[in-house]
Amino acid sequence: MRKIFTVIALFCALGLAAWTAQAQDKAADKPAAEAPAAATAAPANAPSATPAPTANKGDVAWMLTSTALVILMSIPALALFYGGMVRAKNMLSVLMQVFVTFSLIVVLWCIYGYSIAFTEGNSFFGSFDRLFLSGTFDPIKGDFSPAATFSKGVILPELVYVAFQATFAAITCCLIVGAFAERIRFSAVLIFMVIWFTFSYLPIAHMVWFWPGPDAYTDPKLVDELNAKAGWLWQMGALDFAGGTVVHINAGVAGLVGAYMVGKRIGFGREAMSPHNLPMTMIGASLLWVGWFGFNAGSALEAGNSAALAFINTFLATACAVLSWTFAEWLFKGKPSMLGAASGAVAGLVAITPAAGNVGIPGAFVIGLAAGIVCLWGVNQLKRMLGADDTLDVFGVHAVGGILGALLTGVFCSPALGGPGFVADWVTGKMIGTEYSIASQLVVQAKAVGVTIVWTAVVAWIAYLIANMVVGLRVTEEEEREGLDVNSHGETAYHT
Amino acid sequence: MKLVTAIIKPFKLDEVREALSAIGVTGITVTEVKGFGRQKGHTELYRGAEYVVDFLPKVKIEAAIKTEMLEQVIEAIEKSANTGKIGDGKVFVFDLEQAIRIRTGETGAEAL
Numbered sequence: 137m138r139k140i141f142t143v144i145a146l147f148c149a150l151g152l153a154a155w156t157a158q159a160q161d162k163a164a165d166k167p168a169a170e171a172p173a174a175a176t177a178a179p180a181n182a183p184s185a186t187p188a189p190t191a192n193k194g195d196v197a198w199m200l201t202s203t204a205l206v207i208l209m210s211i212p213a214l215a216l217f218y219g220g221m222v223r224a225k226n227m228l229s230v231l232m233q234v235f236v237t238f239s240l241i242v243v244l245w246c247i248y249g250y251s252i253a254f255t256e257g258n259s260f261f262g263s264f265d266r267l268f269l270s271g272t273f274d275p276i277k278g279d280f281s282p283a284a285t286f287s288k289g290v291i292l293p294e295l296v297y298v299a300f301q302a303t304f305a306a307i308t309c310c311l312i313v314g315a316f317a318e319r320i321r322f323s324a325v326l327i328f329m330v331i332w333f334t335f336s337y338l339p340i341a342h343m344v345w346f347w348p349g350p351d352a353y354t355d356p357k358l359v360d361e362l363n364a365k366a367g368w369l370w371q372m373g374a375l376d377f378a379g380g381t382v383v384h385i386n387a388g389v390a391g392l393v394g395a396y397m398v399g400k401r402i403g404f405g406r407e408a409m410s411p412h413n414l415p416m417t418m419i420g421a422s423l424l425w426v427g428w429f430g431f432n433a434g435s436a437l438e439a440g441n442s443a444a445l446a447f448i449n450t451f452l453a454t455a456c457a458v459l460s461w462t463f464a465e466w467l468f469k470g471k472p473s474m475l476g477a478a479s480g481a482v483a484g485l486v487a488i489t490p491a492a493g494n495v496g497i498p499g500a501f502v503i504g505l506a507a508g509i510v511c512l513w514g515v516n517q518l519k520r521m522l523g524a525d526d527t528l529d530v531f532g533v534h535a536v537g538g539i540l541g542a543l544l545t546g547v548f549c550s551p552a553l554g555g556p557g558f559v560a561d562w563v564t565g566k567m568i569g570t571e572y573s574i575a576s577q578l579v580v581q582a583k584a585v586g587v588t589i590v591w592t593a594v595v596a597w598i599a600y601l602i603a604n605m606v607v608g609l610r611v612t613e614e615e616e617r618e619g620l621d622v623n624s625h626g627e628t629a630y631h632t
Numbered sequence: 633m634k635l636v637t638a639i640i641k642p643f644k645l646d647e648v649r650e651a652l653s654a655i656g657v658t659g660i661t662v663t664e665v666k667g668f669g670r671q672k673g674h675t676e677l678y679r680g681a682e683y684v685v686d687f688l689p690k691v692k693i694e695a696a697i698k699t700e701m702l703e704q705v706i707e708a709i710e711k712s713a714n715t716g717k718i719g720d721g722k723v724f725v726f727d728l729e730q731a732i733r734i735r736t737g738e739t740g741a742e743a744l
Binding site for chain 1: 676677678679680681683684685
């Protein structure tokens, strides 16, 4: 085993050196000519008479802040939220799985992830133009390549976009950890993550979010050609502001498949498996709420009206969901619990994610209130129906909340229901206005949800199979009973 | 000499300690314990999962006393730990063979 690691490490080091050298050459040879697809917005094609737009410092400052906030969501927020819910003997294993998965994905993102997700390729995958982030920065000229936003003439340094999106990829993978916690082998987690990230996260991010950017739409004649370059679900017209499909449904379904494939914990349903530290879960949920402002309001890509709308929606819908979960639990289960309030907050945050900048205040009220109740059903009745041991309810909260949010986005985006609608014509910037059809948008949203569910389920299933063949998914029964902390990591979380 | 062991409700500890000090018991040892008796456990609900908690937290106090104090001690504990509800706990009395104060080497009742 150790030998294999050494060999892999050696190859990685060699590959890295070669690639860096090549990337440097490439950057020096043709700096801005090969603009990133995400930035085809690119001033590169613009007539030389008009000066290239420069990034607004306010936008850059907001996006860097948002990026740091999303990092906070994974570590420590998600790690603590999850960690508090497992038994004390498995605390460190959850923290480690989140911490290392986060770092692993950030590294893969900078090697090939960003390139595959956010450069022009086909409707499902991008290209290898940005391997090792080559071409984002020209060290000779000191040029930073631009990335498009949602407004004409407004750009960001592409590296800001790279970093912001890196945090999304990383937290999505970290979310899955909750489903198979307390019994999976650590090496299996890492193998699964590499495969699933590459073949599910990247293509779905590309399908939903990749497009040529608003500045490219200069002439009505170009529209069809430009649209054809975008991701498949983008072309279809799916609305996903900050990741209902890409992040939550994607991770939630992968988690459920994992819960089936890894199998139930020993003693599931017979022994008490109560959370060992709910204060930590509360701290985690609260930090998630704070970080989510970066996630949702940051997804506006500018510090402007859209960010403001996403911010208040994220604030309001979450508060609504805390109340609806708490009161529903009080009514049906007898007592309003802290775990319920914390879960309600996360359910609300998940559901408002695809809707954040796509709905108005009425949408935030309804989506938030619905999320608390529907996700409470998701972790009770639905969980029993599914019969899987989804340890921390990744499916019941993230997939269920994500599906609810994605569908209701199609409803409450309508200007008739207080939503902003969407840009109907990127050449003129005309909004859809009263022509918005809730029914047809709902169909589009449902298709995007369906595609995501099937895609991630298949990829996850294969990824677990491979991890099982290579190292085995589960630890031994004895190790599981003793706890993963001491057996997988050689440490104990608490000393008395 | 007698060793009195009492299992009581945790929130009654202060009252019991005060009652014992008042009648001249010079020292007790306290341990946090869990157990079950006639008092039923309770159920805890975490999202969808309901767990019955059989073992309830109690406090165990131990006091080594002179035999002549026994009736007083038992009465003090009974009165101070009583809430009238199920789960108030029990008192056990043992004969105590020997006691030694480590610092001075005194033995028997002198060492209590």
